[in-house]
Amino acid sequence: MVKSDTSTDASNIYMIKEDDYVLLYIDEKRKHIFRVRAGYRFSGDKGFVDHEKLLGVAYGTKITLSSGVKAYVLNPTTEDMVFKLFKRPTQVIYPKDIGRIILKLDIGPGKRILEAGVGSGVSTAFLAKYVAPEGKIYGYEIREDFAEMAMRNISLLGLEKYVEIKIKDISEGVDEKDLDAALIDLPDPWRILDVLYNALRPGAPVVFFLPTMNQVIKLFDELSSSTKWIAVEIEEILERIYETKKNAIRPRVRMIGHTGYIVSTRKILNM
Ligand code: SAH
Numbered sequence: 001m002v003k004s005d006t007s008t009d010a011s012n013i014y015m016i017k018e019d020d021y022v023l024l025y026i027d028e029k030r031k032h033i034f035r036v037r038a039g040y041r042f043s044g045d046k047g048f049v050d051h052e053k054l055l056g057v058a059y060g061t062k063i064t065l066s067s068g069v070k071a072y073v074l075n076p077t078t079e080d081m082v083f084k085l086f087k088r089p090t091q092v093i094y095p096k097d098i099g100r101i102i103l104k105l106d107i108g109p110g111k112r113i114l115e116a117g118v119g120s121g122v123s124t125a126f127l128a129k130y131v132a133p134e135g136k137i138y139g140y141e142i143r144e145d146f147a148e149m150a151m152r153n154i155s156l157l158g159l160e161k162y163v164e165i166k167i168k169d170i171s172e173g174v175d176e177k178d179l180d181a182a183l184i185d186l187p188d189p190w191r192i193l194d195v196l197y198n199a200l201r202p203g204a205p206v207v208f209f210l211p212t213m214n215q216v217i218k219l220f221d222e223l224s225s226s227t228k229w230i231a232v233e234i235e236e237i238l239e240r241i242y243e244t245k246k247n248a249i250r251p252r253v254r255m256i257g258h259t260g261y262i263v264s265t266r267k268i269l270n271m
Helices: 008-016 078-085 095-104 122-133 144-156 189-199 213-224
Strands: 019-027 030-035 039-044 047-050 062-064 071-073 114-115 136-141 163-167 181-184 204-208 229-235 242-245 248-251 261-267
Touching: 008 030, 030 039, 039 261, 078 122, 078 144, 095 122, 095 204, 095 261, 114 122, 122 136, 122 144, 122 163, 144 163, 181 189, 189 204, 189 213, 204 213, 213 229, 213 261, 242 261
Parallel strands: 114 136, 114 181, 136 163, 181 204
Antiparallel strands: 019 030, 019 071, 039 047, 062 071, 204 261, 229 261, 242 248
């Protein structure tokens, strides 16, 4: 592989550089993410490769490990990075739910979003990715250790400039005003409805993520009897992932049966 020496060469953006994260795809079960650094070596049960051999190579290239086994270098997606590299001391929101939540909250560049709690920062990372390059996530997290871990996680993606985490119980109030939307992932959201109301712009969508139906019913009763919220919806996303063995394509035997319910609503003016 010839290494280009002109930084203006458009093809350079597809080339692996020092400090890039790469995903080394060996097979379905062996997908390794690591940072490329001269002098280091990737080593696994199928052999090793020196990082030096990857520098200047284009993403998508086939390489050969020391054992002769083939592997491919790919650029990891945000999902790959989050679920392989993030430390997760709390329950987190999973991809099937995050996808739906992004649409419900109408997340896009420039939006200013409220989040509570932040936990491991998994949902925060995806929100941050889609509000970039001008928006911001204002996260409230009661536990300092979780807030620090979340920020460290989010920094792995270089998204820290789009996130501000406050170590604070959200029921004590939100400092920001006229926020565009809110994602609330904590056990007792009915306690913070007034705080939430005051922090949002009129019409703003809110999503609550709740693991049990008992919580959903309690929240639903509060929202549907209030003059401050409208369009309350409850949904649950079911996902079925398939085995992709040649000549044996079928659903996996084991499924994740339950993650949480997505309850959404919109703020209305109650003058
Ligand atoms: N959505 C996150 C996980 C959140 S876990 C993710 O995908 O990674 C729920 C978090 O809410 C916990 O970290 C907990 O400490 C925090 N929390 C609970 N009550 C809170 C409150 N009143 N104010 C702020 N954070 C709270």
